[in-house]
Amino acid sequence: MNEWSSEEIALLMRHNNAEVAEITGRSIDEVGDKRLAVNIERNGWDVYDPERA
Numbered sequence: 001m002n003e004w005s006s007e008e009i010a011l012l013m014r015h016n017n018a019e020v021a022e023i024t025g026r027s028i029d030e031v032g033d034k035r036l037a038v039n040i041e042r043n044g045w046d047v048y049d050p051e052r053a
Contacts, residue, residue, distance in 0.1 A: 004034055012038055 011020045012035050020035075021028045040046050 009034075009038060 008024050011023060017028055017031045017035060021031045
């Protein structure tokens with residue numbers, strides 16, 4: 001799996017997984033995994049679990 005550029009990560013905010021996969025040439029699974037990782041980091045879910053609060 002290649003590193004994601006900042007431009008590719010920005011695409012996640014503007015396009016759905018299928019569109020990002022088509023634009024970047026990455027697999028739909030790779031795009032979905034990256035979207036989940038970005039959401040976890042952005043929302044702090046790796047540090048804070050709202051279900052436990």
